[in-house]
Amino acid sequence: MIDDLITASVLASGIRLATPYLYAAIGETFGQRSGVLNLGVEGVMLMGAFTSLWAVYEITPAGATSYYGPALLAGVLVALLVGLVMGLATAVINVTLQAQQGISGIGIYLFGLGMSDLLFQKVFRGEVITVNGFPKVNIPVLSDLPVLGEIFFRQNLLVYLAFALVPVTWFVLNKTTLGLNIRAVGQNPEAADAMGISVTRVRYFTVTLGGMLASLAGASLSISLVNVFQQNMTAGQGFIAVALVYFGAWRARGVMFGALLFSLVNALQLQVRTKGIDVPDEYASMAPYLLTIIALIFASRRIDQPAALTKPFERGE
């Protein structure tokens, strides 16, 4: 039974399914490291998912049977643009207007949930449209490796890019001045301010970047993993991404392991369903959430949480 469950193709799909978690959670890591909790990720993901699919649908020539490069590029750019706008709005709300972050995020989520559905009804009349999404790109030589080749090196570009972001994030946060500023602002905004760092500017940057990555996370669902859009298609993945940042103790590597944990469980679930193995589906669905709670218990004993997380900064007079 175990042989049936854990096959190379299941592991490969586990890697693939980690993509949306990775983009969203890495974006959220930047925000949280600078002291801003953005709970609206789910809403931004939905907007990114819809708008990128729409762009791909409009630009792909009618009757095309395979992918169309410019359309995919446009899809990604549109998602980034939508993420930029929603990220900037989030920054205005949370940084400038100092809104309570746990609540404003719910507002952004509901807005994205409603707006993406509204556009979906308007543009496609609620019909599920399939587009030609990102194709697999076999990496020369490596993709021919037995087992490992199939698992790691026959994925599409958005998957590779998501994993490439992990070391990049580590580098930016730990080895650059920008990263130092981000961490300073999240740890002790007053001191950072006294050192001449603009707390507001740093937080605008991280929150906007977070919005763009969340939107890209949505696009990675709609134009790379499943190639359709459906109402509320993210089904809680954005909220999980927020939890993954805690889970991974605000470090890119930890976030990646968390994302893989969730995505492997998702992949196993699909396998259980297709093989018709008699394990209640709901147990498998529930498991990652239980694991997250347990992980949060352990994470809370550590001291690496940014000290100023969720605390708005206001310069003293």
Add this chain to the structure above:
Amino acid sequence: MQLNLPRSFHLGRTLDAFLPLFAVLLALFIGGFMILLMDANPLDAYRALWEGAFGTKNAVADTLVKATPLLLVGIGICISFRGGVVNIGGEGQMIAGGLAAVAIGLQYKESDPTTVIIACLVGSFVAGALWGGIAGVLKAYFNVNEILSTIMLNQIATFGMMYLVRSEFIDPRQKNAAAPIPETERLPRSLDLPRIGGTLDDLYDFLGLSAADANQWATTLLHNGIVIAFVLAIVVYVLLWRTTVGYRIRAVGKNPRASRYAGIKVEQYTVLSLMLSGGFAGLAGGIQLLGVRHRMNAEGGAIAFTGNAGFNGIVAALFGGLHPLGTIPASILFGALLVGGNKLQRSVQVPSALITALIGLVIVFVVASDIFVRHRSRRRVAVAVSEASAEAAEVRASP
């Protein structure tokens, strides 16, 4: 010490009270553009919204029925927010309450209906309180962020419900069907929450209003859940502002450290806030079950049962200034938006998803406008303090 506050104080207060209304108007204004985008006339759309929510007695009844879970979740939110905890777990707590109510109802369907209805409602409160209490214990004793734990608990409750309804709780008639519908048996009609339309008609008769209007409240679906919710809103007001427990809950929310020095067991009050908050959400689930749904169904997940009330209740509470009595009109307003949204879809073909987006905007505007209130009140205090110290200086200067 008595502070002499300047006159502008009152004007500021009045403005603050109207801020949420501005937030709604702004959201509706932006919504107008979204309606234009959908090729409909905003004025027609809003007229349809109003008609759908308040146009007929049936519409008013639907609005009140929709407002009931919002109000119950909302008064729980007032408790938790005042106690310094953010309970995003209303959805899961409602499901826990709904499951408890259906389980008790099915178990004792032969017993005296009134007793069983009460048992169902109490059971749903307890179930919601326990589900919320998990997040409370995790926060108080394990330092786990309650926003995250309640979100996780929502998902766990949803999958747990789907599992139970598909297996243990499934309607025996569905069990052997070729394609079983994952739903429980319908509770006996004797356990439906009593409708209150008849009483309202009597009241109309008594006031001599019935002749003017041929429609009867008796034919509407209005059940007495709304009465329970109104009464409990008053109870929660009394609890929070007229009892020691309420005082302590608010003290812990305002300043946990000072509360600890004052001898309040902060951890216990954190757990209590989340349990009470969860309890009211659980009761919202119980009332939704006995008053509207009468059975649990696993299709459509959580939202099919809760109608997003676990989230929308937060909105109602925020809108009502985190005050249980303010939450009453706020929940009716949002109930009206939701019910009117369906009419919007039917008569001007604007998807009711518009309402979800508008509610999102309202939340954002309300929390974002909070800064103006804070700044003004800080200025007020600053002015008051400087005046008071000037007065004190005068007193000292005069021999």
